Amino acid sequence: MSEKIPVTVLTGYLGAGKTTLLNRILTENHGKRYAVIVNEFGEIGIDNDLVVGAEEEVFEMNNGCICCTVRGDLIRILDGLMKRKGKFDAIIVETTGLADPAPVAQTFFMDQDVSDTARLDAVVTVADAKWLAERLKDAPEAKNQIAFADVILLNKIDLVSDEELQNVERMIRAINPYAKLHRTKNCDIALSEVLDRNAFDLDRIMEIEPDFLEDGHHHHHDDDIQSISVSYDGEVNPEKFMPWISQITQEQGPNILRCKGILAFPNEPKRFVFQGVHMILDGDVQQDWKPGEKRVSRVVFIGRDLDAEAIRLDFLATVAE
Numbered sequence: 001m002s003e004k005i006p007v008t009v010l011t012g013y014l015g016a017g018k019t020t021l022l023n024r025i026l027t028e029n030h031g032k033r034y035a036v037i038v039n040e041f042g043e044i045g046i047d048n049d050l051v052v053g054a055e056e057e058v059f060e061m062n063n064g065c066i067c068c069t070v071r072g073d074l075i076r077i078l079d080g081l082m083k084r085k086g087k088f089d090a091i092i093v094e095t096t097g098l099a100d101p102a103p104v105a106q107t108f109f110m111d112q113d114v115s116d117t118a119r120l121d122a123v124v125t126v127a128d129a130k131w132l133a134e135r136l137k138d139a140p141e142a143k144n145q146i147a148f149a150d151v152i153l154l155n156k157i158d159l160v161s162d163e164e165l166q167n168v169e170r171m172i173r174a175i176n177p178y179a180k181l182h183r184t185k186n187c188d189i190a191l192s193e194v195l196d197r198n199a200f201d202l203d204r205i206m207e208i209e210p211d212f213l214e215d216g217h218h219h220h221h222d223d224d225i226q227s228i229s230v231s232y233d234g235e236v237n238p239e240k241f242m243p244w245i246s247q248i249t250q251e252q253g254p255n256i257l258r259c260k261g262i263l264a265f266p267n268e269p270k271r272f273v274f275q276g277v278h279m280i281l282d283g284d285v286q287q288d289w290k291p292g293e294k295r296v297s298r299v300v301f302i303g304r305d306l307d308a309e310a311i312r313l314d315f316l317a318t319v320a321e
């Protein structure tokens, strides 16, 4: 029997640094070929376009969470990939920040075709050193992501004091004493610590979740969490957009778990990408718009108690004349 293809499930709460880690993996000179599956919560894909590395094949699963509505899609994509075995060395699945990793991991044991050809190598969880303590209070997914991890990257250590870091490490250890824990900035880590670990331990998981191998998925997403996507078929004016995005993240930061966008600015050959986690905002011009690519500007906000219509109108008010 030929060897099974290793699958790494990359998880972690909204904005923790999953795409940063994925891009690091894909750009490093590893000589391997990865197939990448990216799942997003919002209905318009942004992450897919933020993943670098033209070599890799990126499969996008939008509009739903990998652990719920689109799990069938995951099985279909995996089945399709298996038919082309030999064309790549490993598979990386980046889940949404709101995914419960258990049902995703379950897929590799419960689905016969998948389990015959692929093996779950490890669940790698990226944790945000600044926000994890808060999320452990109000987001059960954040806790499950830690509990199920084989490897944890405690990321964004540049944003916290030593004391805060030790505190959050204690919280992680209380939930999961077994995972290998690394402190990172910008997910800077040797790939050998993340890939091909052979770390997934079914026995440990059965201890946490005794019905792991039984069918039926009971994960209920927090219904209060909204995903608001707005897309405009053209350019936005940076002089209007920048003050608006700063203002909304300052004023509504506590409710904005995550925001991001790709924008076309007039006379700018490069795409402007902005990223936000609560009130922390980051933005920069990145790669060029491709020749013939439509210059569409799009933003996504994920959070609670957000006024979707106001966000839509305010964003559209920033478009270039």
Ligand SMILES: Nc1nc2c(ncn2[C@@H]2O[C@H](COP(=O)(O)OP(=O)(O)OP(=O)(O)O)[C@@H](O)[C@H]2O)c(=O)[nH]1
Pocket: 012, 013, 014, 015, 016, 017, 018, 019, 020, 021, 047, 096, 097, 126, 155, 156, 157, 158, 159, 184, 185, 186, 187, 258, 275, 276, 277, 282
């Ligand atoms: N200060 C700081 N910022 C970081 C670090 N790692 C990542 N970021 C920034 O955090 C933001 C979110 O990073 P992503 O990698 O997109 O996070 P993600 O987990 O993929 O986000 P979602 O897929 O939307 O859940 C980006 O603006 C990153 O540049 C870090 O170690 N320190």
